[in-house]
Amino acid sequence: GQAIRIGIAGHGNLGRGVEAAIARNPDMELVGIYTRRPPEQVQPVTAGAAVFGMDALAQHADRIDVLILCGGSKEDLPQQGPELAALFNTVDSFDTHARIPEYFAAVDAPARANGKTALISAGWDPGMFSINRVIGEALLPEGATYTFWGKGLSQGHSDAIRRVPGVAGGVQYTLPVEEAVERVRSGERPELTTREKHRRDCYVVLKEGADAEAVREAIVTMPHYFDEYDTTVNFISAEELRRDHAAMPHGGFVIRSGNTSVENAQVIEYGLKLGSNPEFTSSVLVAYARAVHRMHQQGDVGAKTVFDVAPGLLSPKSAEQLRAEQL
Ligand code: NDP
Numbered sequence: 001g002q003a004i005r006i007g008i009a010g011h012g013n014l015g016r017g018v019e020a021a022i023a024r025n026p027d028m029e030l031v032g033i034y035t036r037r038p039p040e041q042v043q044p045v046t047a048g049a050a051v052f053g054m055d056a057l058a059q060h061a062d063r064i065d066v067l068i069l070c071g072g073s074k075e076d077l078p079q080q081g082p083e084l085a086a087l088f089n090t091v092d093s094f095d096t097h098a099r100i101p102e103y104f105a106a107v108d109a110p111a112r113a114n115g116k117t118a119l120i121s122a123g124w125d126p127g128m129f130s131i132n133r134v135i136g137e138a139l140l141p142e143g144a145t146y147t148f149w150g151k152g153l154s155q156g157h158s159d160a161i162r163r164v165p166g167v168a169g170g171v172q173y174t175l176p177v178e179e180a181v182e183r184v185r186s187g188e189r190p191e192l193t194t195r196e197k198h199r200r201d202c203y204v205v206l207k208e209g210a211d212a213e214a215v216r217e218a219i220v221t222m223p224h225y226f227d228e229y230d231t232t233v234n235f236i237s238a239e240e241l242r243r244d245h246a247a248m249p250h251g252g253f254v255i256r257s258g259n260t261s262v263e264n265a266q267v268i269e270y271g272l273k274l275g276s277n278p279e280f281t282s283s284v285l286v287a288y289a290r291a292v293h294r295m296h297q298q299g300d301v302g303a304k305t306v307f308d309v310a311p312g313l314l315s316p317k318s319a320e321q322l323r324a325e326q327l
Helices: 013-023 054-063 077-085 097-113 128-139 155-162 178-185 212-220 238-244 277-297 319-326
Strands: 004-009 028-035 051-053 066-069 089-091 117-119 143-149 167-176 198-206 230-235 250-259 265-274 302-304
Touching: 004 013, 004 054, 004 277, 013 028, 013 277, 028 054, 028 277, 051 054, 066 077, 066 277, 077 089, 077 097, 089 277, 097 117, 097 302, 117 277, 128 143, 128 250, 128 265, 143 167, 143 178, 155 167, 155 198, 167 178, 167 238, 178 250, 178 265, 198 212, 198 238, 212 230, 265 277
Parallel strands: 004 028, 004 066, 028 051, 066 089, 089 117, 117 302, 198 230
Antiparallel strands: 143 250, 167 198, 250 265
C-alpha cells in the first residue's frame, strides 16, 4: 500500500529521533519538518528533508496523514496540542502526569469537532510503563505496583543544579536503589519511602573560585529536587562533562507483585535500558503514528491514550500475519 505520510512539528531531541525512526520504518515517509524558528536555522538529520515554518502547516493539511508533535510538555504542547488536533491526526509525548486529564480534554474537543484522531502521552513514561502498570493491576488485582527509574539523565534536575550559584555546568542521574529493587523482585511487597526507592548522582563543573562545599550543600538541600533523596555530588572538569556525560541514557522497571492464592505469589517485570531516551521515545511515537492512521481510517476519532490502542495496530504486519507468527 501507500506509505504513511508523516510531518514533524518541532525539531529538538524528539524531532531528530522521529527522523531517525522514520528511516527505519519502510511503510512511512517524511513529508517535512515544521519549526517556529526560521527554517534555515534547523538542520535535519535526513539528507534532503524539507524544513518549513510552522505557519505552512495549515496549507499542508492534505499532504500529511499524521503529524508527530515534538514540542516540550511544559510550554509547547499545551498550546500546540489542541491547535494542531483541529487540523491533523496527531501523536505527542505529553509527560506532565498530573495535567494529563486536563490536556486530554483540551485536545479531545477540537479533534472530535474536526473528525481527527489525537493520541496523547505516548513514549515510555507515560507510555509503555503506563500500559504495563495497567496490565499488571488487571492480571493481579491483589498486589502492589512499583515503578523504578534509572539509571537516567534527568533534564529537570540537571537544569536545577545549573541554576545553583557557583555552578558552571552539570548533569544529574537518577538511580534506583538496588536493594529496594531486589526486595520487590523477590516477591516481598515493601512500603518504600522516596529515599528508599531512588538516589541521585550529580556531576558538577564549578565556576572559578566557587566554594565546592557550599555548592554541594546548596544542591543536596534543594527543596522538591534533592532534599528527600540521598544525593552524591561529584566535581569534574568541563572537559570530563563534555566527554563522559553528553549521552541521554534512561530506563527503569515496572514491577507488579501479587498473589493469586494464599500460597502463590506472582511477579511481573517490564524493564528498559535506553542508550538514548529521546531516540527511544521517538520510536514509540512513530509506532503509535501508524496506529493513529489506522484508527482514523476506521472512523475512531477524538483524543486517545495508549490504553485505547490495540497492540496489533502498532505493527506494520497485518493481523493475519501476526496471528501466524506471534501467537
Ligand atoms: P527539546 O527541548 O529538545 O525540544 C523542544 C522544542 O524546542 C522543539 O520542538 C523545538 O521547537 C524547540 N527547540 C529545540 N532545539 C532548539 C534550539 N536549539 N533553539 C530553539 N528552540 C529549540 O525537547 P525534547 O525533544 O528533548 O523533549 C520534548 C518533550 O518530550 C519533553 O518536554 C518531554 O516532556 C517529552 N518526553 C516524553 C517522554 C515520555 O516518555 N513520554 C520521554 C522523553 C521526553 P521548534 O523547532 O518549533 O523551535
